[in-house]
Amino acid sequence: EVQLVESGGGLVQPGGSLTLSCAASGFTFSNYAMSWVRQAPGRGLEWVSTISGGGAGTYYADSVKGRFTISRDNSKNTLYLQMNSLRAEDTAVYYCAKNQRSSWLYNWFDPWGQGTLVTVSS
Amino acid sequence: EIVLTQSPGTLSLSPGERATLSCRASQSVSSSYLAWYQQKPGQSPRLLIYGASSRATGIPDRFSGSGSGTDFTLTISRLEPEDFAVYYCQQYGSSPWTFGQGTKVEIK
Numbered sequence: 001e002v003q004l005v006e007s008g009g010g011l012v013q014p015g016g017s018l019t020l021s022c023a024a025s026g027f028t029f030s031n032y033a034m035s036w037v038r039q040a041p042g043r044g045l046e047w048v049s050t051i052s053g054g055g056a057g058t059y060y061a062d063s064v065k066g067r068f069t070i071s072r073d074n075s076k077n078t079l080y081l082q083m084n085s086l087r088a089e090d091t092a093v094y095y096c097a098k099n100q101r102s103s104w105l106y107n108w109f110d111p112w113g114q115g116t117l118v119t120v121s122s
Numbered sequence: 123e124i125v126l127t128q129s130p131g132t133l134s135l136s137p138g139e140r141a142t143l144s145c146r147a148s149q150s151v152s153s154s155y156l157a158w159y160q161q162k163p164g165q166s167p168r169l170l171i172y173g174a175s176s177r178a179t180g181i182p183d184r185f186s187g188s189g190s191g192t193d194f195t196l197t198i199s200r201l202e203p204e205d206f207a208v209y210y211c212q213q214y215g216s217s218p219w220t221f222g223q224g225t226k227v228e229i230k
Contacts, residue, residue, distance in 0.1 A: 044222070044223045045159075046221065095167070109157075110178060111168070
């Protein structure tokens with residue numbers, strides 16, 4: 001069974017940094033691209049970033065480009081999201097999700113982790 | 123960026139009734155690269171449909187997807203109590219991948 005478990009969320013001040021992790025199991029991690037999708041409280045879903053299976057390709061939404069960095073350690077079956085220069089509008093539940101192929105292109109998200117809450121507030 | 127507009131915002135129906143949810147794209151979605159997700163309160167989204175009409179593993183056949191180009195539909199043939207939730211469409215044919223704002227299916 002595929003399992004994705006996020007961690008690392010919490011309360012951070014505006015301008016601060018946080019790193020999220022997503023531990024994956026139940027599949028050959030390096031064979032699949034992985035993504036982060038977020039959901040602000042009471043709002044809809046927003047794609048944040050995707051990384052290819054080998055880690056060479058990384059892709060970002062304009063809203064986080066230059067501030068967030070996605071990475072992965074295939075030896076540890078773990079996905080990361082380094083978030084810098086955080087803003088109030090980054091407050092959301094962050095989900096990691098498995099893509100359907102190694103390439104970042106043309107992927108839907110299945111399954112999703114349970115999510116980790118990031119709150120940016122002073 | 124492709125904008126997805128879902129309608130209606132809220133659908134009030136009774137168990138056993140048929141639900142028809144719409145997702146309209148601002149531009150054509152290439153190769154019908156459209157997915158549907160279900161989200162219940164306090165839970166993460168669950169994939170229902172991909173490729174506009176293919177059911178994901180384990181999804182009951184009362185869920186069906188159709189459409190192409192700019193107009194897509196999710197149909198729930200007979201609502202079960204566990205189907206009352208929020209439904210999102212998502213296109214993955216053109217970066218950035220985008221979601222609709224969601225349709226809430228509530229008990230009438």
